[in-house]
Amino acid sequence: MSRAIVSLNAGSSSIKFALFVLTGDGPSRVAAGKLEGVGTAPHLVARDLNGDVLVDRTWDGGADLDHEALLQDLFAWAGAHLEGREIVGLGHRVVHGGGRFTAPVRVDDQVLTALDAFCPLAPLHQPHNLAAIRAIQTLAPDLPQVACFDTAFHHQMPEIATRFALPRALHDKGVRRYGFHGLSYDYIARTLGQIDPDLARGRVIMAHLGNGASLCAMHDGKSLDTTMGFTALDGLVMGTRCGAVDPGVVLHLLSQEGMSIAEVERLLYTQSGLLGVSGVSSDMRTLHQSQDPRAAEAIDLFAWRVAREVGGLISSLAGLDGLVFTAGIGENDPAIRALICQRLAWAGIVIEPAANQANAALISTPASKVAVRVMATDEERMIALQTISTLGLNAQGRAP
DSSP states (O other), rough: OOOOEEEEESSSSEEEEEEEEEETTTEEEEEEEEEEESSSOOEEEEEEEOOOOOEEEEEGGGGOHHEEEEEHHHHHHHHHHHHOEEEEEEEESOOOOOOTTSSOOOOOOHHHHHHOOOOGTTTTTHHHHHHHHHHHHHOOTOOEEEEEEEEEEGGGGHHHHHHSSSSSHHHHHOOOOOOOOOOEEEEEEEHHHHHOOHHHSEEEEEEOOOOOOOEEETTEEEEEEOOOSSTTTTTSOOOSSOOOHHHHHHHHHHSSOOOOOOHHHHHHSOOHHHHHHHHSSSOHHHHHHOOHHHHHHHHHHHHHHHHHHHHHHHHTTTTTTTTHHHHHHHHOHHHHHHHEEEEGGGTTOOOOOOHHHHHHHHHOOOTOOOEEOOOOEEEEEHHHHHHHHTTTTTTTTOOO
């Protein structure tokens, strides 16, 4: 009997998943999909590698169904689709591992308790990541589960890149810069090492641009600096998150605007970013189509802040050999890439408009001093690879 790994990325209202069969060549994806509308109108869609729909299901009166109930149905479908293949491990994206979890870890009750402590640092993600783990514990208590952390990739950043200019005692308590999107950066770093090893050994900035957005400065495939810090609220303008903001603004909102802590949290996490500036949408595609001048301003601010932060990371790297765009906006939005690269012409970046418009793998011209690439990330595959490694499985999914 062949064996399989499941990758899960659970959010507040959706669960992304991928199924991988283990062969002699490693994990092979056989299906992927998304369960949307958790808590409102659940809708499950899964497709095979050709994009053909394998299942498209809704639940009548499903507003009361929680993660556990929906995951039970998802597991039943996965078991049937895998045609008797044994699921030997399940890997989860867990956003925050703090300073303790610097590599993937097999989950037990002690690990779960420790991870609960990081929920205040990633309130949009962490509680739902852990809810899915607990749901699987109930549904399949003997199934090994692995937590794969978005913060772990940045663990090797130099000490100076982790510090805030706050009293040392706070740093020692964990108030420091961690960085996020590590699963994406790990995958891109590995893939770049295969397709362009010379560039991968150099000074490269990865731009993970999507509803959540950040940059990572890498040298020889290792993180040296990044734009997100203590929480996933820091850094670039995002879909609904503000990114870096003067901490005095938070004090002003609390002391002068009379806002509660909960109200400020909602403002910064869910009412700001592209949505807050435009008043139109958090979706870049919608903003491109809008005639509202506020939408254009939000787009310009997004590109300006990316270019500004790239400039700072060039300083951290003491130069730049490559710029890699990835994630939803980075992979699919030529207009945003063009705006960013125009602002970085001073760094020697020159892109080929036709290649950029076609979302080509290499969009820089031969005259460009910096190689500019577009690469598709695959966090689900990275989760599968880390799960296999953590459980000590061989290529066929068996313990040596």
